[in-house]
Amino acid sequence: MLLSLEILSEQLRKLPGVGAKTALKYAMALLELKDSEAEAFVSAIENARRNIRSCDRCFNLCEGTLCTVCADQTRSDAQLCVVEDARAVMAMERVSGFKGRYHVLEGVISPMDGVGPEQLRISELVDRVNEQLEKGECEVIVATNSTVEGETTAMYLTKLLKPMGAKVTRLAYGIPVGADLEYADEVTLGRAIEGRREI
Amino acid sequence: MLLSLEILSEQLRKLPGVGAKTALKYAMALLELKDSEAEAFVSAIENARRNIRSCDRCFNLCEGTLCTVCADQTRSDAQLCVVEDARAVMAMERVSGFKGRYHVLEGVISPMDGVGPEQLRISELVDRVNEQLEKGECEVIVATNSTVEGETTAMYLTKLLKPMGAKVTRLAYGIPVGADLEYADEVTLGRAIEGRREI
Numbered sequence: 001m002l003l004s005l006e007i008l009s010e011q012l013r014k015l016p017g018v019g020a021k022t023a024l025k026y027a028m029a030l031l032e033l034k035d036s037e038a039e040a041f042v043s044a045i046e047n048a049r050r051n052i053r054s055c056d057r058c059f060n061l062c063e064g065t066l067c068t069v070c071a072d073q074t075r076s077d078a079q080l081c082v083v084e085d086a087r088a089v090m091a092m093e094r095v096s097g098f099k100g101r102y103h104v105l106e107g108v109i110s111p112m113d114g115v116g117p118e119q120l121r122i123s124e125l126v127d128r129v130n131e132q133l134e135k136g137e138c139e140v141i142v143a144t145n146s147t148v149e150g151e152t153t154a155m156y157l158t159k160l161l162k163p164m165g166a167k168v169t170r171l172a173y174g175i176p177v178g179a180d181l182e183y184a185d186e187v188t189l190g191r192a193i194e195g196r197r198e199i
Numbered sequence: 200m201l202l203s204l205e206i207l208s209e210q211l212r213k214l215p216g217v218g219a220k221t222a223l224k225y226a227m228a229l230l231e232l233k234d235s236e237a238e239a240f241v242s243a244i245e246n247a248r249r250n251i252r253s254c255d256r257c258f259n260l261c262e263g264t265l266c267t268v269c270a271d272q273t274r275s276d277a278q279l280c281v282v283e284d285a286r287a288v289m290a291m292e293r294v295s296g297f298k299g300r301y302h303v304l305e306g307v308i309s310p311m312d313g314v315g316p317e318q319l320r321i322s323e324l325v326d327r328v329n330e331q332l333e334k335g336e337c338e339v340i341v342a343t344n345s346t347v348e349g350e351t352t353a354m355y356l357t358k359l360l361k362p363m364g365a366k367v368t369r370l371a372y373g374i375p376v377g378a379d380l381e382y383a384d385e386v387t388l389g390r391a392i393e394g395r396r397e398i
Contacts (some may be wrong), residue, residue: 008243008246030248033249045210045241048203048226051201054201
């Protein structure tokens, strides 16, 4: 294969879930773009990388100093949803009616990868919780993923924040709405039983 | 969503088969690249677009004036495989033991899309066939896809090149090797019966 095409394909494999065949397909498509289209494509990457940064307060993605959630005066400061990354904020914003604030940890505690609490935005979280507790109540909703690392982080945060006087909650785990019980995996089903509610 | 992120996602949807969700996933991945990685990514696109052009002779992709196939002195000029695009050349080169030359039409005859024979590299093909016929035999293997447009183009080329004295052949269509007869579609099965060979 041509060297430039090979290099381009290799670069495209940096995109998540893209293998050799898809990368080549993408590379060919990029070659076939008109000059103006290719310029728009490249500028979009460059502009996004230049303009998008972390929110000063919650570390969500933003284009100014504060993200849209932090800048929104109508949202409640009393609820703080702690997530692993900005993707999780997007997912929450897309579906839920959550009207509190977020705090992006920028990762999870993972000793295997050398990530301890000090590598995450946990001290900033503690500051925010303290600040809020001075004003009134504070509920921290821990919405890290239900992986081993996510659970470890959730546990760490609970032990840290509860003694400070914050109410710490965790997202409910259970059978996805619309899913068949028969196909639920054991762990999920176990969690669903554990978290059962009186009706 | 952030404006720059939205623009980037929209641009990523130019890649074949990429929908809104995948585009956003790719956009986030591009944001998370290190600066050096992002520069390599963008340069790869720019370099490939700058360096890769059409071969002067066969219109396959190349980085110089002639593509690797045309530059290869060991290949036979007596066989000319006519394909729709450079992807087809890549596919042929990947698998087959074909040792002739290629000719990329850069499309197929498609009156619906306003593409007639004059928009394709057909006059160049005629010149090459004529040139070869002066030297000796010339077999034109028509390897356009088996779509309506591909078949139309194949038929057009046959009518054009046969009277010139060239031998015109078409790739065999039939049951894919390893596939079950039961699952072959009617058209393929029909072609397989039509093209049966004595053993």
